[in-house]
Amino acid sequence: MAVITISREPGAFGEEVAARVAGSLGFLLVDSARLAQFWQEMDLDEDDLTKVDEGGVGEDRVIDGEHEACIKMLPDLIAQLAEDHDLVVIGRGGQGLFQNRPGTLHVRVVASRQFRIRQLQSHRNLSAREAKRYIIDLERQRSRYVRSLYRLNWANPSLYDLTLRMDRLSIEAAMHLIVSAVDEMRLQQVPRRLIVKDLLPETNERKSDERFANDTEKEFARFLEYYRIPYQYEPRTFPLETDGQGKVLEAFTPDFYLPEQDLFIELTTMKQSLVTRKNRKIRKLRRLHPEVNIRIFYQRDFYTLMAKYGLLADASNDIFGVTDP
Amino acid sequence: MLSHFDQYISEILITEDAIAQRVATMGIEISVAYENSLPILVGVLKGSALFMADLVRHMDIPLEMDFMAVAGYTSHEQLQSSGAVRITKDLDNIIEGRDVLLVEGIVDTGMTVGYILRNLEARQPRTIRLCTFLDKPARRIVKVPVAFRGFEVPDRFVVGYGLDFRQLYRNLPYIGVLSGEATGLNRQ
Numbered sequence: 001m002a003v004i005t006i007s008r009e010p011g012a013f014g015e016e017v018a019a020r021v022a023g024s025l026g027f028l029l030v031d032s033a034r035l036a037q038f039w040q041e042m043d044l045d046e047d048d049l050t051k052v053d054e055g056g057v058g059e060d061r062v063i064d065g066e067h068e069a070c071i072k073m074l075p076d077l078i079a080q081l082a083e084d085h086d087l088v089v090i091g092r093g094g095q096g097l098f099q100n101r102p103g104t105l106h107v108r109v110v111a112s113r114q115f116r117i118r119q120l121q122s123h124r125n126l127s128a129r130e131a132k133r134y135i136i137d138l139e140r141q142r143s144r145y146v147r148s149l150y151r152l153n154w155a156n157p158s159l160y161d162l163t164l165r166m167d168r169l170s171i172e173a174a175m176h177l178i179v180s181a182v183d184e185m186r187l188q189q190v191p192r193r194l195i196v197k198d199l200l201p202e203t204n205e206r207k208s209d210e211r212f213a214n215d216t217e218k219e220f221a222r223f224l225e226y227y228r229i230p231y232q233y234e235p236r237t238f239p240l241e242t243d244g245q246g247k248v249l250e251a252f253t254p255d256f257y258l259p260e261q262d263l264f265i266e267l268t269t270m271k272q273s274l275v276t277r278k279n280r281k282i283r284k285l286r287r288l289h290p291e292v293n294i295r296i297f298y299q300r301d302f303y304t305l306m307a308k309y310g311l312l313a314d315a316s317n318d319i320f321g322v323t324d325p
Numbered sequence: 326m327l328s329h330f331d332q333y334i335s336e337i338l339i340t341e342d343a344i345a346q347r348v349a350t351m352g353i354e355i356s357v358a359y360e361n362s363l364p365i366l367v368g369v370l371k372g373s374a375l376f377m378a379d380l381v382r383h384m385d386i387p388l389e390m391d392f393m394a395v396a397g398y399t400s401h402e403q404l405q406s407s408g409a410v411r412i413t414k415d416l417d418n419i420i421e422g423r424d425v426l427l428v429e430g431i432v433d434t435g436m437t438v439g440y441i442l443r444n445l446e447a448r449q450p451r452t453i454r455l456c457t458f459l460d461k462p463a464r465r466i467v468k469v470p471v472a473f474r475g476f477e478v479p480d481r482f483v484v485g486y487g488l489d490f491r492q493l494y495r496n497l498p499y500i501g502v503l504s505g506e507a508t509g510l511n512r513q
Binding site: 023223 | 447
């Protein structure tokens, strides 16, 4: 999936810009709160997150094997998230973790020291001296984190596709510039197999379009992808009939599973006689597995969906006298 | 009066009078629900335009209005700039901490409104609820919580009162069923 990494100088509105970008594009925002949430879901200690996050890494001169493994958990978690979600990652060495990953935009948000001090003074109620100290401390921590994990100098401009200087930009304008860059770079079009190749082994769920049995399934998958609805293709086979030895005599594999909806979808564009057979299988499935939520999408349902978007071109073009919907 | 282009309307499903009556009631219901708040009504363009305009005139509480639009699905061959849904008109207001009422013309598969809800939720409003003029639950794929509903409609191809087919018919004052001849469905 697409990833935007946002490296930010302290006090340069990097967090605010990232949140607006995530909101505008519908991407998942990976910030401290989100990481703490996932960390908790994995039943890990919150104190450990502090130790392996930006502020805690690189403080000790000696890093033992266990601590090193722990440090890698955070980037691993973010890389895993990028498998299934479009992300906006604030800091956390995103520029190093996803350095050469296709489908990624690396952004650096900067501002003059003076601007950042003023900003921190007003937003955090700090004196000029305190704001300066705050900036120096955070810069040191973040720089140390990136150097320690990826051996990179975070201030190196060649790590970034886009650098925004916030002295003269509003948060809104910065958000628009990033969204335009996403568009220009066609970030969301980078084929998934290219993205996963770099970071993770290809799995069954991540095959190309050829996995689909027919054009209707392919088109339906595109509908789901267009509206960012997570799905799995043929993830489960339900045995419908077995012999005395437990050998499966009849089984049914619905085409799609939408985990967020807990819904199986079976598409059919077959002849009426075959639909009847399929209907019978679905009735059997419902009887044997009443807990399974399944919907059959008939040819007519599919065509209605197409018609809704004006994609049944032939007939309506004749009537409405248009060639391009 | 509309005979020059309503020849493909096979049936009037909801009359102009029934619409007016129902929208007036909805306006009161929603006003009561938000009486201690300053809600921001977000209309999804273009399907909700007529409904939104009528609805707010029946609401007697202070409110703000905003609109957003997303590009509808086009077939793979026509997808050029992006393979994913795009916001073509974003909100002008920041909704963080606000009570948002998303106003839709119709909820069908739930895919579009599901996407918009996810997008708006990421902006951290205080509350977000969905109001739709028409609800077609028979075709739902994505579950969405409908808080206020005008009418539940059967699985027919409906147009009018803001709802279109190829950008036409939005100005019909009633909800009509478009014939299969016009949609192309009768040839499939």
